[in-house]
Amino acid sequence: MKIDVLTIFPDMFKGPMETSIIGRAQGKGIVSIQTHDVRDYTDNKHRRVDDTPFGGGAGMVMMAQPFFDALEKILDAKAGEKAPDTRVVLLTPQGKTFDQAKARELSQIPRLVMLCGRYEGIDDRVRQVWVDEELSIGDYVLTGGELAAMVIIDAVVRLLPGALGDESSAEEESFSDGLLEYPQFTKPAQFRGLEVPPVLLSGHHASIRRWRRKESLKRTYQVRPELLKERNFDFDDQVLMAEALQELGH
Numbered sequence: 001m002k003i004d005v006l007t008i009f010p011d012m013f014k015g016p017m018e019t020s021i022i023g024r025a026q027g028k029g030i031v032s033i034q035t036h037d038v039r040d041y042t043d044n045k046h047r048r049v050d051d052t053p054f055g056g057g058a059g060m061v062m063m064a065q066p067f068f069d070a071l072e073k074i075l076d077a078k079a080g081e082k083a084p085d086t087r088v089v090l091l092t093p094q095g096k097t098f099d100q101a102k103a104r105e106l107s108q109i110p111r112l113v114m115l116c117g118r119y120e121g122i123d124d125r126v127r128q129v130w131v132d133e134e135l136s137i138g139d140y141v142l143t144g145g146e147l148a149a150m151v152i153i154d155a156v157v158r159l160l161p162g163a164l165g166d167e168s169s170a171e172e173e174s175f176s177d178g179l180l181e182y183p184q185f186t187k188p189a190q191f192r193g194l195e196v197p198p199v200l201l202s203g204h205h206a207s208i209r210r211w212r213r214k215e216s217l218k219r220t221y222q223v224r225p226e227l228l229k230e231r232n233f234d235f236d237d238q239v240l241m242a243e244a245l246q247e248l249g250h
């Protein structure tokens, strides 16, 4: 998978994208993440990327020309033409909220191009001509799209085959069935007088699976009840949910 990032702060990507899982995935050739400094595509002497907004108002807006020239070069395409296996994503508070389903969808796309805006955003003609999808990582405003891009890259790259060691890839199913994760414990079994739930030390795998599912239902009910609304419970889940509610004192 190839990911190109257009930003005026390429150095922001050095640490997070070259460390641990993401860094190793690049090393293994599973993904290639390349940043492009938008300033390198400016056509003015001072390498300015922003200007005042038409119609007035506070702040500055990023100009369209550097993004157009950068995209035409990176995609080797004229304005508006684009290879079908490429998706251009704009990170913006106005975007559709990113979630695990979107992460899975993006992990199947051979090439992602991510546009990171600063200031009050990017001239809308970039969106009109080049952007396939506007994504937001949540309902809050950041100083730029870079951190949002890194969050999305992290969530996507870890799904690529070979990115995680085999022992970790199993965790994917547990979230993808729409419940929050159950609590995790590791050695020692006693720590500062605090115990590990005995069922987890029992070696009874059916009981362990049952306990975990019930804990997921409890947690989801307490923290994200809306996730349970659209869920159709099979008979076992209904029994577990009833037990969970009892244990929660409902």
Ligand SMILES: COc1ccccc1CNc1ccc(C(N)=O)cn1
Residues within 6 Å of the ligand: 091, 092, 093, 116, 117, 118, 119, 120, 121, 122, 135, 136, 137, 138, 139, 140, 141, 142, 143, 144, 145, 148
């Ligand atoms: C005022 O900022 C902008 C306005 C328009 C575009 C980009 C920016 C850059 N900032 C961003 C970017 C993304 C997110 C998010 N929630 O994903 C939050 N802030």
